[in-house]
Amino acid sequence: MSGARWTPVAGALLSVALLGAAPSAVAQPRAGEWAGTWGTAPAPAAPDGISREGFTNRTVRMVAHTSIGGDEVRLRLSNAYGTGPLALGRVTVGLAVSPGSAVAVPGSLRAVTFGGAPATTLAAGAQTVSDPLPYPVPAGADLLVSVHLPGPTGPATWHWLAQQTAHVSEPGDHTGEQAATAFTRQETSWFFLTGVDVRGTGARGTVVALGDSQTDGSGSTLNGNGRWTDAFARKVAPSGVGVLNKGIGGNRVLRDGSETERPQRGTSALGRLDRDVLDQSGVCAAVLYEGINDLQLAPYASAGEVLDGLRTLAGRVRARGIPVVVGTLTPFKDSPFWTEKAEAQRVALNAALRTSDAFDHVADFDAAVRDPADPERVRAGFDSGDHIHLNDAGYRAVADAVPTAALAACAPQRRSR
Numbered sequence: 001m002s003g004a005r006w007t008p009v010a011g012a013l014l015s016v017a018l019l020g021a022a023p024s025a026v027a028q029p030r031a032g033e034w035a036g037t038w039g040t041a042p043a044p045a046a047p048d049g050i051s052r053e054g055f056t057n058r059t060v061r062m063v064a065h066t067s068i069g070g071d072e073v074r075l076r077l078s079n080a081y082g083t084g085p086l087a088l089g090r091v092t093v094g095l096a097v098s099p100g101s102a103v104a105v106p107g108s109l110r111a112v113t114f115g116g117a118p119a120t121t122l123a124a125g126a127q128t129v130s131d132p133l134p135y136p137v138p139a140g141a142d143l144l145v146s147v148h149l150p151g152p153t154g155p156a157t158w159h160w161l162a163q164q165t166a167h168v169s170e171p172g173d174h175t176g177e178q179a180a181t182a183f184t185r186q187e188t189s190w191f192f193l194t195g196v197d198v199r200g201t202g203a204r205g206t207v208v209a210l211g212d213s214q215t216d217g218s219g220s221t222l223n224g225n226g227r228w229t230d231a232f233a234r235k236v237a238p239s240g241v242g243v244l245n246k247g248i249g250g251n252r253v254l255r256d257g258s259e260t261e262r263p264q265r266g267t268s269a270l271g272r273l274d275r276d277v278l279d280q281s282g283v284c285a286a287v288l289y290e291g292i293n294d295l296q297l298a299p300y301a302s303a304g305e306v307l308d309g310l311r312t313l314a315g316r317v318r319a320r321g322i323p324v325v326v327g328t329l330t331p332f333k334d335s336p337f338w339t340e341k342a343e344a345q346r347v348a349l350n351a352a353l354r355t356s357d358a359f360d361h362v363a364d365f366d367a368a369v370r371d372p373a374d375p376e377r378v379r380a381g382f383d384s385g386d387h388i389h390l391n392d393a394g395y396r397a398v399a400d401a402v403p404t405a406a407l408a409a410c411a412p413q414r415r416s417r
Contacts, residue, residue, distance in 0.1 A: 035281055061102045090111060209228075
């Protein structure tokens with residue numbers, strides 16, 4: 001693809017080829033419907049490193065792997081955990097020539113605006129959505145988002161476990177450069193970027209997955225889009241349903257990461273539900289897959305406490321008319337934090353989840369990946385090597401366990417945000 005010139009027509013044709021034919025039974029949405037095609041959850045800076053240092057006069061070029069395509073695009077950027085105003089310089093979107101690359105497809109780079117202006121400033125704690133940009137976004141593609149940060153930014157709002165290469169430039173605004181020459185530093189995190197929305201006649205809605213490192217994709221292939229949400233997106237995107245990954249490595253249902261020595265684990269699921277789920281575009285279903293860190297990391301929570309937290313989350317989502325899928329917790333024996341007590345709590349929580357009426361559907365991820373001969377362990381073929389996180393094959397098994405009946409509510413009449 002690197003030798004071809006990108007045009008809107010070529011992009012549209014690529015979008016059709018990647019999407020495939022939509023089922024004829026799917027009704028078309030109303031004009032103006034926005035849906036999320038990619039997302040991540042922001043978190044505070046770590047105690048040290050690049051997130052704590054921030055940026056001064058650098059361009060960060062990041063990859064957002066789309067789930068569904070559209071004819072228009074808009075970006076979500078955040079200073080949720082900033083300590084002062086964040087100046088955003090020029091921002092562009094484009095298409096990567098290959099996975100993990102900072103090189104843009106020739107002719108694909110376009111500038112986005114904010115209230116008609118080429119730059120904007122976000123107050124501490126604020127977020128913004130860019131103006132709609134006519135742009136043929138393919139499904140299943142690597143969208144390049146380049147952000148110039150005139151700086152100094154102070155500690156960065158970021159997402160530390162991206163499983164995706166990001167590129168940091170030498171000083172200057174390099175947002176409009178097709179080549180990657182200026183991008184001399186690589187990171188595996190996203191900075192300030194939290195979402196990509198698309199609008200088009202094929203978009204039906206968005207499924208949001210709220211979770212921890214299992215949803216974040218720890219153990220999956222770098223730049224391989226091997227998270228369970230990626231596998232699920234490949235199943236449902238042909239019918240116009242986008243998938244947003246709002247997992248954070250180390251996240252808990254009940255406690256914030258700032259209560260420990262690792263603030264980058266993010267605000268608790270209870271504390272970030274509105275921002276990361278309910279305020280997203282076109283949400284028509286939610287998957288709650290979290291709780292193992294509450295059980296295995298000090299200070300420990302009980303199965304009953306985690307169950308109450310998950311019920312509260314589900315109640316708030318269902319109050320908006322959005323169906324909820326809850327996932328059972330997968331085995332983790334032989335991982336560093338496994339104990340008999342934590343295992344007993346996991347088993348008790350899973351039993352309660354399978355029978356609770358607080359959720360619309362249950363995805364039995366435990367049954368999908370456990371070793372039949374030793375149910376306290378992950379099946380060897382699904383183990384990434386640390387005995388708790390899965391490999392790409394294991395995450396595909398998780399995706400296959402999500403009941404497709406949960407998508408019945410992804411109807412075109414749902415209003416966008």
